[in-house]
Amino acid sequence: MIEKDENILSSEKNLLKIISSQYINEEDFEKLYDSSVILQFKKGEVLLKQGMKTTHLVFLTTGMVKFNYHDNSGKNLILMVSKAPAILGGANIFYDGINIFSITAIEDCEGYLIDVEQLKTIALNNSNFAMKLLELVSGMFKDSVFNFISLAHKQVNGRIAEILLYLSRTIYESETFTLNLSRLEFAEFVGCSKENVINTLRKFHNDGIIEITGKHIVIKDTGKLNKISKVG
Amino acid sequence: MIEKDENILSSEKNLLKIISSQYINEEDFEKLYDSSVILQFKKGEVLLKQGMKTTHLVFLTTGMVKFNYHDNSGKNLILMVSKAPAILGGANIFYDGINIFSITAIEDCEGYLIDVEQLKTIALNNSNFAMKLLELVSGMFKDSVFNFISLAHKQVNGRIAEILLYLSRTIYESETFTLNLSRLEFAEFVGCSKENVINTLRKFHNDGIIEITGKHIVIKDTGKLNKISKVG
DNA sequence: TAAAAAAAATGTAATATTTCACTTTCTATA
DNA sequence: TATAGAAAGTGAAATATTACATTTTTTTTA
Known part of the structure; x- marks a missing residue:
């Protein structure tokens, strides 16, 4: 229990910024914490699967992942590569709740599965937190656009x-x-x-x-x- | 004055959903309304310019626009095409406030310029509204990803x-x-x-x-x- | 650790795409 | 409405990219 907390708090980037006391109170943090599970993923394992309902986000604590899209003709495309610490899956939540791409481990990973419903509930009661999530999604959007541009020309x-x-x-x-x-x-x-x-x-x-x-x-x-x- | 209001309220999609009384109160609406300006754009005119600070969004009431990115070698790329009614520029606001692409009229347009600072202030005090903005940005992200995928394979x-x-x-x-x-x-x-x-x-x-x-x-x-x- | 499977590498032919130089057709406006 | 400038269209050569067939190397696992 204590180890889990320390793990979250020792990673200095995204989640800490977002979840830290600046944006979320003790009580909300506890709620989020209680509904989250820590899991290991082996290289090749899927953290979030394209087409499935978004029930959770992943806060990646160690390892690296790819964001990959597979079309019906069997072709595959990597949109992005990301490494810990990072929050994965944010772009899916607030749209229609279906994962538009998969997130797959490209090396052994460890991460917290964060319940989306819980997250939404907290965001609804805390607009600072909601704004931080907006920043996160906008940032991803920007990265994706730049990658897109590069591909195009x-x-x-x-x-x-x-x-x-x-x-x-x-x-x-x-x-x-x-x-x-x-x-x-x-x-x-x-x-x-x-x-x-x-x-x-x-x-x-x-x-x-x-x-x-x-x-x-x-x-x-x-x-x-x-x-x-x-x-x- | 009355005409302006009717215009906003008669367009049945995005802005109405977002700004309507469901998510924003009378007072906030007035604030946003007072800080917004209606403008006409001729074909070829730029509504939002790549590289400039995001001071406003545009709620397009009539016409069509392209989202275009120009690189330093003079090449140009169209990311998306959009028609009224639509909110333009949403992806920029909550990131670092610099427009990552231009939005240009491809036919004569009319739109409301909405002050970003005002919008942020309201979102900070109203998480329902913030969540709606999140949905908007996520939706754009999704469109961009699909276009990207199509381009890639x-x-x-x-x-x-x-x-x-x-x-x-x-x-x-x-x-x-x-x-x-x-x-x-x-x-x-x-x-x-x-x-x-x-x-x-x-x-x-x-x-x-x-x-x-x-x-x-x-x-x-x-x-x-x-x-x-x-x-x- | 040997065999099997997967991944990497290679050369070439086939295909897709761009570039260029040019003509024709529109379109705005003086 | 004549005309300049822009946009559209054309064909061919040059270049970029893929697809294929095959070999070599690396990795996995029985």
Whole structure:
């Protein structure tokens, strides 16, 4: 019990900001806390499933996930990649309550399942809290729009350069990292064939822009990568 | 004065739902009303400009607009097309207050400029209202995601078929309509070259799927168009 | 740890898309 | 209503991308 509390409070970002005493009182916090469950997810497991009713959000405490959409023809698309700490599923709640995409672990994860009904009840009685949720959803919207824009006017090498920079800066926070997406998943993120991803990564490698050995990537020339991402 | 009120109240969709007495009291409504201005926009005029601070939203009462993003290399992209009645600009407010895209009239429009600060003040004191705004933003998020998905895994003919159906169903609400986008704008919406748009429309015409004479379009074979939009 | 399965890599042919240079057709307005 | 400028349309070459067939490498698991 105590361990659970400490866990929530020790993660310094999103949820803390939102749930902390600034926006929510002790009593509301207890309600939310009592209705939440902590769960482990193995790589590949689905945290939120596309098409299902949104009964909960997930506050991810450790691990990384992908936001993926699968269409009826079997094709798959990765919209976003996110790492702990983060609140997942926020965009679904206040619309019609059906998950528009899945959220899947791309490495072992741990997270709190937060009851949506409870959350709504609290938001209705606390507009500061509701506003914070609005900020959260707007932020996601913005990210999605930027990703969309990039997809629309950039060619594959520009997209790949951009995604490499994004992963390096935002997700792994290092110029050296071990990718936890397969080449196929990477292709689903870029929006092209897996062969194209493989060839382009190889080309970047041969041009000395990156160094890639299997899943291990080192970004050698950020300047050039930047240029490609802008021009491409 | 009376005319203005009637105008707001007679449009049956978004704003009414949100602003109506169910969610906002007489006094708040007056505040919002007093800080709002009605304006006319000519085709091509910008209602909200990308990069500028969000000082107002627009409640569009008549006309049609495009949501367009322009990048520094001069390329332009249309994210969405929307017609009255609609609330425009909602996604910007609660994030960092900078418009992430422009909203431009594609035909003569009329709309109310609603002061954002006033709106925020009211939302802070009225969580029902805040929740309604959340729904609005979530809805836009959802639309954007679907458009994004379509762009990512469909080829140009699939995209064009889809956009034709979208325009027919959602925007013009008829199988016969007069497009108020140029071929170039249509291409910016599809995310391809204008020649590709022209050729594809011609091909659809020759195959008897649509009938196109300049800007006048008749959808002849919805079934086939549907198929192309799904397979493509 | 060996075998099976999955993922990565490669080269080439087929296809899709853009770019370019140009003509034709509209449309606004002087 | 003549005319300039914009928009639409065309065809062909250049480029980008995918699809396919196949091999190599890595990972999983019996």
